[in-house]
Amino acid sequence: MPTVAATVRPILLTIALVSGPIAAAISTGQAQEPGAIGGHVKLTARVRGARQPSAIYTPRGIPRHDPPAMPEIRNVVVYLKDVAFRGALPITTSEMRQEHETFVPHVLAITRGSTVSFPNGDPIFHNVFSLSRAATFDLGRYPEGHARSEKFPNAGLVKVYCRIHSHMSAAILVLDHPYFATPDDEGTFRLPDVPPGSYTIVGWHERVGERAVRVRVEPGRQTDVELTLPVEDQP
Amino acid sequence: MSRGRPPRLLVKTLAITFGTVALLLAAVFIVVWFTVRRQVRDAVTANLAASQRIFAASETRRQRELRAQAAALAESPTLNAALDTYQAEMRTSGGPSERPELIETIEREVQRLAARVESDAIVLVDARQHTLAAAGRLADRWPRGKTVSLIESKDRDHFDGVARMSGGAFRVVTVPLLVDETSIGTLYLATSLDQGYAEELAAVAGTKVAISSESVLLASTLSPLAAKEFEAAVAAGRPADGTIVLDGESHAFRRLVDIGDTTIYALGSIDESARAATRDAVQSLSIIALGAIVLALGASFLLARMVSDPIGRLSGSLASMAASHDTDARLPLTGSSRELDTLTDTFNDLMASVAAAEAQTQAAYMGAIRALATALDARDPYTAGHSDRVAVLSVAIARTLALPADEIEVIRLGALLHDIGKIGVPDDVLRKPGPLTDAEYTCIKTHPVLGARILRSVPFLAPHIPIVELHHERPDGLGYPNGLRGDDIPLAARIVHVADAYDAITSARAYRGARPASEALKELWRCAGTAFHAEIVGALATALPGVNLEGSGTIKVEPVGA
Numbered sequence: 001m002p003t004v005a006a007t008v009r010p011i012l013l014t015i016a017l018v019s020g021p022i023a024a025a026i027s028t029g030q031a032q033e034p035g036a037i038g039g040h041v042k043l044t045a046r047v048r049g050a051r052q053p054s055a056i057y058t059p060r061g062i063p064r065h066d067p068p069a070m071p072e073i074r075n076v077v078v079y080l081k082d083v084a085f086r087g088a089l090p091i092t093t094s095e096m097r098q099e100h101e102t103f104v105p106h107v108l109a110i111t112r113g114s115t116v117s118f119p120n121g122d123p124i125f126h127n128v129f130s131l132s133r134a135a136t137f138d139l140g141r142y143p144e145g146h147a148r149s150e151k152f153p154n155a156g157l158v159k160v161y162c163r164i165h166s167h168m169s170a171a172i173l174v175l176d177h178p179y180f181a182t183p184d185d186e187g188t189f190r191l192p193d194v195p196p197g198s199y200t201i202v203g204w205h206e207r208v209g210e211r212a213v214r215v216r217v218e219p220g221r222q223t224d225v226e227l228t229l230p231v232e233d234q235p
Numbered sequence: 236m237s238r239g240r241p242p243r244l245l246v247k248t249l250a251i252t253f254g255t256v257a258l259l260l261a262a263v264f265i266v267v268w269f270t271v272r273r274q275v276r277d278a279v280t281a282n283l284a285a286s287q288r289i290f291a292a293s294e295t296r297r298q299r300e301l302r303a304q305a306a307a308l309a310e311s312p313t314l315n316a317a318l319d320t321y322q323a324e325m326r327t328s329g330g331p332s333e334r335p336e337l338i339e340t341i342e343r344e345v346q347r348l349a350a351r352v353e354s355d356a357i358v359l360v361d362a363r364q365h366t367l368a369a370a371g372r373l374a375d376r377w378p379r380g381k382t383v384s385l386i387e388s389k390d391r392d393h394f395d396g397v398a399r400m401s402g403g404a405f406r407v408v409t410v411p412l413l414v415d416e417t418s419i420g421t422l423y424l425a426t427s428l429d430q431g432y433a434e435e436l437a438a439v440a441g442t443k444v445a446i447s448s449e450s451v452l453l454a455s456t457l458s459p460l461a462a463k464e465f466e467a468a469v470a471a472g473r474p475a476d477g478t479i480v481l482d483g484e485s486h487a488f489r490r491l492v493d494i495g496d497t498t499i500y501a502l503g504s505i506d507e508s509a510r511a512a513t514r515d516a517v518q519s520l521s522i523i524a525l526g527a528i529v530l531a532l533g534a535s536f537l538l539a540r541m542v543s544d545p546i547g548r549l550s551g552s553l554a555s556m557a558a559s560h561d562t563d564a565r566l567p568l569t570g571s572s573r574e575l576d577t578l579t580d581t582f583n584d585l586m587a588s589v590a591a592a593e594a595q596t597q598a599a600y601m602g603a604i605r606a607l608a609t610a611l612d613a614r615d616p617y618t619a620g621h622s623d624r625v626a627v628l629s630v631a632i633a634r635t636l637a638l639p640a641d642e643i644e645v646i647r648l649g650a651l652l653h654d655i656g657k658i659g660v661p662d663d664v665l666r667k668p669g670p671l672t673d674a675e676y677t678c679i680k681t682h683p684v685l686g687a688r689i690l691r692s693v694p695f696l697a698p699h700i701p702i703v704e705l706h707h708e709r710p711d712g713l714g715y716p717n718g719l720r721g722d723d724i725p726l727a728a729r730i731v732h733v734a735d736a737y738d739a740i741t742s743a744r745a746y747r748g749a750r751p752a753s754e755a756l757k758e759l760w761r762c763a764g765t766a767f768h769a770e771i772v773g774a775l776a777t778a779l780p781g782v783n784l785e786g787s788g789t790i791k792v793e794p795v796g797a
Contacts, residue, residue, distance in 0.1 A: 106415070131320045133334060157327050161316040161414075166309070169319060169414045207417060209326060 035217040037191040039225035041076050041183045041203045071185050075107040077173050078189045078227065079180035081200040081212060089113060090178055093149075096160075096170060098126045103160065103170030105182075107206060112155045112176045119147035127163040134158045134174055171206045190222075203227035244546075245539040252535040253528065260524045267520060271512045272505075276487070279503040283489040286440035286501045290491045293439050298408060301424050304352050305410035308422060314344035314359075315412055319419050322361065338368070346370040348422070356405070358383075358423040359412075367420070373427055376400045383423070385409070386495035397428070397448075397494045404428045404448045404497050428497070430454040440491075440501055448497040457502065458482055465502075478505070545569035549579060556586075600693060601648075608651055611658055615666050617744050624784050626650040628734035631778040632771060633727075642727070649702030650731045656686025656703065668745035680715045683707055706731040711765045724768075733759065733771045752779060 089111045097104045099121040110116065120126045120142055128148065129138035134156030139148040141164065152158060155176040162168040173180070183189040191201075196219040204210040208230040215223050242250075309315075317340040324334060341359065349357045349370035356371040360383055369377035377383075377400060385407060387396040395409045405425035411418040426432060428446045433454040437444040445455035445465055452466040461481035468479055476489045484506040491499040552566050565583045568576045608622045629650035633643045657665060660682055664675045671679065687704035690696040705728035708714035710721045714732075724732075740755035750758075756776055763769040 102415075129316065131316055131337060131340065133324060157323060159316065159320045159323050161312055161319070163312045166312040166315045167413055167415060169316070171323070206323065 032196050033220040034193045035196050035219055036222040037080075037194055037199075037201060037215055037217060037225055038222045039078075039189060039227065041073060041078060041187040041189060041227045041229065043073055043076065043187075043205065043208065043229050073183055073185065073187045074105065076183055076187075076203055076205050076229065077107060077109045077180055078183065078191070078201065078203050079109065079173070079175055080177065080191070080194070081202045083177045083179060083199065085177035085179075089176065091115075093117060095119065096172070097121050098128075098162070098168070101162075101165050101168055103162075103168060105170075107171045107173070107182070109173040109175060109180045109182060110152060111178055112174055113151070113153055114174075115149050115151045116172060117147050117149040118160075120144050125164060126168075128160055129163050130158050130160045132156065132158045135172075138163070173204070201225055201227070203229055205229050244543045245536065248535045248539040249532060252531045256524075256528050256531045260520070260527070264517070264520060267516050268513060271516050272509050275509040275512050276505050279487045279505050279508055280489075283442060283487055283501050283503055286442045286503075287489060287491050289440050290436065290499075290501070293436075294492075301352070301354070301408045302410070305408060305422060305424055308348045308352065308357075309410045309412055311344055311348065314341065314348070315414050315419065317341045317344065318359070318361070318367070318412060319414050322419060342368045342370075349374075352424060354424040355427040356423075356425040358425060360421045360423055362418065362420055371425075373405075373425070376403065376405075376427075377423075377425070385423075386497070388492075388494045397497045398423065398425065399448065399497075404446075404453060406432070428453050428499075436499070443486075443502040443504070444491075445488075445500045445502060446497070447500070450496075461486075465500075469498075541571065545571040545575050549575065553582075597695060600695070604652060604655070604693075604696075607658070608655055611654065614662060617742060621738055621742065622651050622654060624738045625653060625731060625734045627782060627784060628737060628775070628778075629727075629730050631782045632730045632734060632774045635774040635778040636726075636730075636770075638726075645698045646702065646727045646730060648696075649699035649727055650734060652686065652690065652696075652699060653703050653706045653731050653735065654682065654686070655689055656682035656684065658689070659685045666745070680707070684716050701725045702727045702731050704728075706735060708732070709766050710768055713766075729768045729771050730774075733767050733775055736767065737775060 092110060092114045094108055094110055094114065094116050095118075096108055096116055097119050101122065108116065118126075118128045118139065121144065123144050125141045125143050127139065127141045128150070130136055134154045135150065135152050135158045137150055139150060142148060152172065152174045155174045158172040158174060160170045160172060179191050179194055181189040181191050194217045196217045198214065198216050200212050201215050202210050202212045211227050211229050213225055213227060215225055217223050317337050321334065321337045321341065324337075345357060345359050345368040352371075354371055356369055356373040356377055358369040358374075358377045359367045361367050364383050364385075366377050366379055366381045366383060368379065369375075381400075383398055383400075385396040385398050396407050398405045398407050405423075405427055407426075408424040410422040410424065412420045412422060428448070431454075433444045433446055433456050437456040443456045445457060445462065446453045447466070447469045450466075450470040452462055452469065455462045455465065457465060461484075464481045465479070478485055478487050480486070481502075481504075484504050486502045486504050488500050488502040491501050493499075548569060549566060556564055556566075565586075566579045568579055570576065612619050612621050612623075626647050629646050630643055633646045638646070657679075660678060664671065664678050667675065683704050683706060687700050690700050690703055702725070705717070705719065705724055708717065708719045708724045708728060709732075710724070712718050712720040714724075737755050737759060740750055740758055741752055743749040756772075756779070759767055759772045759775070763772045
């Protein structure tokens, strides 16, 4: 379990940075009409390189890239950073399937306390495990047609893997607020029902990194944002 | 300079044969020496080329094995998950990890992998080329957090590159760790380019090996001095393939592999190989030489014997001929060679003519001496034919005594010449009709010594001298000139003494007439044992009936053997 200090520190940092606007938003409370954030995310980096010639023998099992993988833009999550959300978080149950020796979807964003189910859609055994700080678990091995679930009570990034197939991985971003979205194939996203105020909006990609932009949300209006990845330490 | 006897034919032949064979062998040895050396140089160079191929094949195989092992290692889900999670959280939190358990997991996994791989070190390098964890024998050379710069090999069939770490260089096979086809880090399977590697490589390639990096010799299987010299040569400017003199020996060398400033050389000593090859050649040659010398010596020994033996036999025959004065004998033909037989024939012809000439000379001498004896006898009418008669009588006595033929011949001539010394006796003494005075008698008594002196001047008459000198000696010692007794007097002289006395008695003298034989014998018997030897008188008595003294006035000339 993560320590209290580790959890609290970013929040304190955020309060120091954006205490003014948030305080304003909170003070005005529910009285004001919420606004929205919309926009585009653009990936300029080539995320998946050419296949590395590491395996001396041909890959066994079933073909991995059939059907074609989802566009990489679907692996981006846009969310507001360091928001102190009060009130009941919506609890959802999502699904992350294991198909063609990949996790589908590759990236999933959920609210804290939600549950993710991992159905096995391949005619072989799979496994789900994580070593991440936010959630460390191992669901064991199970065959096709079976599904096992895990509840994520802590916010943070959870990387999940299959103990049988080392090349399989997925990322689950557990957030303690509901202000997040996954862009569509064109990179368009929309965060509805955001209380007016100043925020840091982040476009995050597991490997490319994240791009943070300051936005101001006006009551009853949609603020448009353009996010371009990658960020600093990519060539 | 004193000149000794010339060497024997056998020695000469052996010396010439031995010299020829030795010269031939020396020439062959020199040719072999140079040929071997040239061939060894070629062989060493070829060996280096072969070792390069062996090295390439061995490294390719090693690389393939390592890659196969590594490919299996790369599929370690726990390691991948731990590394990926660690790096993802590093990115998200943007600072040093607060997850020591993840690092522990990573280290544990790397340790586990190290147990399954034949590698000096297995190192996990993150996406930023920093070492994260290392395990294996030489893990301490790869401290955590160090930036690794890999000099990549152009030919990745052998190995991926060389990484220089503190105090050494590592040959590295890299294995990318892939998650979702993205490299999250790299496993380095590192083999230290150290002494052990050099020795292993040397054993595989069958050459000496030296590994240099940044002008420093990391390891080599050369001798310490040679290694130092080679390091200096490398530092002075990296030499291209060729030959170099190290520790006084010529070495061929060749670059096996060249990655950045790290080079692996294969070296072969030309001298060392040449020594071994030459030793083998010399050994074979020595055996052949020994055989050749033994055969040659045997053959020349036989040849020399074939020539020298007949010559030896011939000279042996000559020596015995010379010893026995047998000039009539002919040398036997050896039959060993035509030349020798011709020589023998020629010698025999020569000897025959020499013998003939000698016989003529002797006959001439004899003629002269007989003439002298006859002339002597003729000085006194009473003694005419005396020498001839004494000779006939003496021969008859000798035959009766069954003496050998050659002794009889000596006696015959000795008897003929027995009074030759009377040539020095004056006529008036010799022919005095009446008793002699003492002085005259003394004068008469000198004639045997005088005769002996005359005969000494003719060498081939030496056997007759005792007869002439001693034919007046008596068994009772009252004879002259020496007064010998009994058996001291030679048999021939005794015989002539008796024959002389018999003829004197039976011959007429100026002062008396001739007396008959029976009376003479009686007189001789009377004095037997004192004046004459009894057995000789007996022999005369036996022989007399068969003796015909008629016609003995003339002298029969016969050749006398030597």
